[in-house]
Amino acid sequence: xxxxxxxxxxxxxxSLDELKKEFAVKFLLIAKELEICKRKLEAxxxxxxxxxxxxxxxxxxxxxxxxxxxxxxxxxxxxxxNWYKQFIKRFWIFPNKSKKKSGRPETSxxxxxxxxxxxxxxxxxGYVK
Numbered sequence: 001x002x003x004x005x006x007x008x009x010x011x012x013x014x015s016l017d018e019l020k021k022e023f024a025v026k027f028l029l030i031a032k033e034l035e036i037c038k039r040k041l042e043a044x045x046x047x048x049x050x051x052x053x054x055x056x057x058x059x060x061x062x063x064x065x066x067x068x069x070x071x072x073x074x075x076x077x078x079x080x081x082n083w084y085k086q087f088i089k090r091f092w093i094f095p096n097k098s099k100k101k102s103g104r105p106e107t108s109x110x111x112x113x114x115x116x117x118x119x120x121x122x123x124x125x126g127y128v129k
Contacts, residue, residue: 009064025065032057033074048074059084 016024032054040048058080062068069077 009060022065022067025061025068026071029061029068029071033072036074050075055083056087059087 036048036050036054043049058072058075062077062080062084068080072080
């Protein structure tokens with residue numbers, strides 16, 4: 001889904017020349033940062049909180065434009081790269097939805113007793129000195 005979003009946005013931006021594309025990216029980033037700052041003022045927080053959609057927005061535009069590092073002012077470019085890594089990591093992790101123990105099922109008590117009986121009856125089979 002992440003790559004689909006990037007592809008769709010790239011197709012939209014393909015029709016623009018470089019100057020218009022750079023201007024559009026810059027405008028969208030400034031608008032997003034303004035939205036985040038307004039949200040911070042409304043919540044009266046000292047620290048800026050980024051939602052998952054904010055992080056997704058930054059990572060998509062990082063993949064689209066290489067010059068995004070010059071326009072970002074709220075977060076560092078390394079932070080955006082870390083967010084991208086987290087999105088990819090979450091995409092490829094498939095959590096165990098069942099509450100059962102993971103791994104091999106436990107061997108029944110009868111089979112364990114049978115194996116121990118065979119072992120004790122035939123102590124020297126397979127032993128080479």
